[in-house]
Amino acid sequence: MGFGNFFKDKFEKKNCALCDKECGMMRRSKLRDGEYICDDCGNLCSKYVRLSEFTLDEVKGHIEYMKQQKRLYDEVYSKEGKKTVIPSSVYEEAIEFCDDLGMFRIIYRNNYDRGSKIELFRYDQVASYEQYLIEKPAKEPNKEPEFEECGLKIKLVYGNMIGINMDNKKGLRPHPYIKREIKICFSKEKRSTMQYVKNACGHFDHIFGVHDHETGIFSFSKSKAEKREDAAALGMAAAFGMAFKAAKKGADSFTEEEKAKIEKHLQAVDDAATGGMAVYTRRADEAEAKIK
Numbered sequence: 001m002g003f004g005n006f007f008k009d010k011f012e013k014k015n016c017a018l019c020d021k022e023c024g025m026m027r028r029s030k031l032r033d034g035e036y037i038c039d040d041c042g043n044l045c046s047k048y049v050r051l052s053e054f055t056l057d058e059v060k061g062h063i064e065y066m067k068q069q070k071r072l073y074d075e076v077y078s079k080e081g082k083k084t085v086i087p088s089s090v091y092e093e094a095i096e097f098c099d100d101l102g103m104f105r106i107i108y109r110n111n112y113d114r115g116s117k118i119e120l121f122r123y124d125q126v127a128s129y130e131q132y133l134i135e136k137p138a139k140e141p142n143k144e145p146e147f148e149e150c151g152l153k154i155k156l157v158y159g160n161m162i163g164i165n166m167d168n169k170k171g172l173r174p175h176p177y178i179k180r181e182i183k184i185c186f187s188k189e190k191r192s193t194m195q196y197v198k199n200a201c202g203h204f205d206h207i208f209g210v211h212d213h214e215t216g217i218f219s220f221s222k223s224k225a226e227k228r229e230d231a232a233a234l235g236m237a238a239a240f241g242m243a244f245k246a247a248k249k250g251a252d253s254f255t256e257e258e259k260a261k262i263e264k265h266l267q268a269v270d271d272a273a274t275g276g277m278a279v280y281t282r283r284a285d286e287a288e289a290k291i292k
């Protein structure tokens with residue numbers, strides 16, 4: 001591209017490919033296929049996508065997706081399920097867990113999420129999570145480094161996952177649009193907020209069953225993983241038992257109650273096979289089904 005073209009491309013006024021509004025160079029984004037969209041239309045997209053990676057059709061699909069997420073929030077998420085916000089007072093950003101629906105939401109201190117936009121995710125979309133802490137070197141020797149910010153980094157499952165071990169990530173689902181790492185900044189002022197970051201990681205550990213294979217030193221009870229396996233064995237046996245009955249009498253002989261029982265037994269088998277994530281997948285599926 002010659003300088004003339006470069007200049008023309010940068011400074012020439014363009015029309016938004018979505019709303020046709022004229023947009024100057026400071027108020028627009030260039031898409032992968034060379035189209036432009038204005039900032040107002042760009043603001044309908046998640047803050048965790050890169051518009052330059054999308055074609056116009058992908059942007060349209062993404063905006064529809066965000067509208068759907070907003071509906072999911074308004075009609076289901078905001079009305080149902082117990083929520084845990086960490087940190088409970090929002091300094092910069094916070095994470096809101098809703099185990100009952102198998103979803104989490106990012107909350108912002110500024111007005112970012114007051115409009116039409118909701119950043120809502122499913123637990124089974126999470127590929128990894130970790131704490132982060134940014135510090136500046138101390139100005140004087142022998143002093144502690146200065147705190148800059150801390151929070152959570154979350155990677156979602158995306159089609160092409162390089163460098164993430166997927167062996168024990170059965171049952172996870174790719175996010176349709178977000179490839180970037182999601183950074184949730186808990187604080188830019190207080191080092192003590194790091195405790196909340198650890199709490200949030202602990203909540204994810206619980207969801208992912210990270211400590212499920214451990215039992216407390218003083219507890220002789222079964223670990224969660226063992227309990228799940230027991231439930232699976234029982235579920236399998238019970239489901240087979242009913243299958244034998246069906247073979248004898250035919251599947252139509254099941255009452256509604258029996259059908260529900262079989263479903264439950266098979267769910268227990270499913271839960272054990274996916275390390276407990278299937279519970280959250282089912283809850284998120286049920287929540288999403290309500291707005292379809």
Ligand SMILES: [Zn+2]
Nearest residue numbers: 016019038041
């Ligand atoms: Zn526009």
